Amino acid sequence: MLTAKQHQLLLFIHSRLSADGVSPSFDEMKDALGLKSKSGIHRLITALEERGFIRRLPNKARALDIVRMPDGTGDADRGQMSANVVPFSAPAKPEAQPSHGRDQSPASDQVDIPLHGRIAAGTPIEALETVDSYITVPQSMFGTGDHFALTVDGDSMIESGIMDGDTVVIKGCESAHDGEIVVALVDDQEATLKTLRRAGRDVELIPSNASHKTQRLAAERVKIQGRLVGLLRRY
Template structure:
């Protein structure tokens, strides 16, 4: 896409986009600096601020991963990826998805059981790099530093496995939680993005753990009001 980005700004933009598609969350300033060879996170911040001024991204204050691709940017990216054998990009953007919003989840029942669905939202598919299956209202601030805040709507694709580093929706006994996934030799760790919370460790073969899906996007809690 053409936003008159400098080569360095394009590198930063591509890195942010790839991280969101791969893990469901943007990189930190320190991660951008490390991957692109900047001397400090401040240099990454300067490029992010320039991208925000040019309208390529949106910065959310107070979190280390508060970087978002704007909806029109996502639409342009989706259109750019559509080849001649697919529907015209204008039709892709216009074809709204109807996604169920999952509220409180009762113990032992499927997350998409009818009694868990509060309502349906019509949203543009251009908001997400891949098609989600449902929206989950985030409760609590354990993922604050990933830019995922209390009341946000997490777009989730159903999955029973995940890659290390992906943000997932997991069931732990009677609770459903959003955390970053990490598989180790000792089992599975569910990592918060807030130092006030502790990691959750799952022993191999635990019957209290089930993966419900992986995050593929986020809608700020005020966007659909």
Template sequence: MTLTDRQQQVLDYLRQQIDTTGLPPTIHELMQAFGWASPRAASKHLEALIAAGAIEMAPHKARTIQLAGARRRPDTLELPLVGRVAAGEPILSDGSVERTVAVDRWMFRPSPDFLLRVEGDSMIDDGILDGDLVAGKATPDAEHGQIVIARLGDAGITIKRLHKRGRTLRLLPRNPHHAPIDPDPTEDFAIEGIYCGLLRRA
């Protein structure tokens, strides 16, 4: 398989995105990554990689990209649904998992590890409502402005938007009737994951 330098760069980018997020990039993301002005430029490079046998994909559907030789990933994920989590317990402790739920893996980005049942209305301005099932990616790290799932002392698990200033962290609600939370460094506090999306019952 002989590729041009740019085709190899595109292939390396596809591999990096799939390894990091569990999902291939969209056409728009490819355009942004390589500075292409039109979707056609991205499609032409993907077509060249298909012709070279480097990738496989359904026509005109970038989200179906598979690296050649890679085991095909199922279209569904079996995610543990986390219920009420006891203070001090990891979010995926045996006692907190109610059941598993099958979800379409293409609904979320990055690929989630669990679902958490929302209790309360502190995030309504971000469209997260009481009773929603929030998808989370298990990680202890998060960036300023991300929505995080955090363990907070006796309060158990909370969902808030993270505000970082230097070494200081603040958890911001998205409802003016709720106050921000300033984690006490002496209490049991940890970021358990980042928000990937949600499911809502009809």
């Protein structure tokens, strides 16, 4: 079963292939779906490929092929729904819609966002790019922008109330203020959840647990992937 965004993207690709035989660019897909960045399109394309709806043709730019369409989508339905793809990119109240996540009813106070995997709140672990699943969270937790969720692995942030096994909600961004809790990507390989502090030309990633040490790294080794905006816990 496809999410609303996956279904919308599949119909958009199908309409462009039917019209001129060329798949749309990632920028065109991003604009058509109303997303803020192309990373969301990469995730949707990967999900559609994994589910057997599309395939990428090797050694060709912008080369996507439709393998199959969802059951019950006839030719007439495809034409009608494809014609409605672009208007979906301009919802009446875009500030209430996170750009990464499944479409929800306007009356709903719930939204689905991608759960990417585990994030270390201790020693950094390998960064995870794939979407493991989706979780439903209150829409009131969000402002504008891209959002995703990660499961906490470790105890280095317990003094900030972040426990092993908690799910953190992250707003995607490339910069943050000192004192904010961020997802930091170290050397383009390892991701960790820490409090950010700049120290001259270096960056400090500070734990909230006296038994863990602060990491001090050259600023060019650290990329901010997002900042903490919410936390979910099961009892």
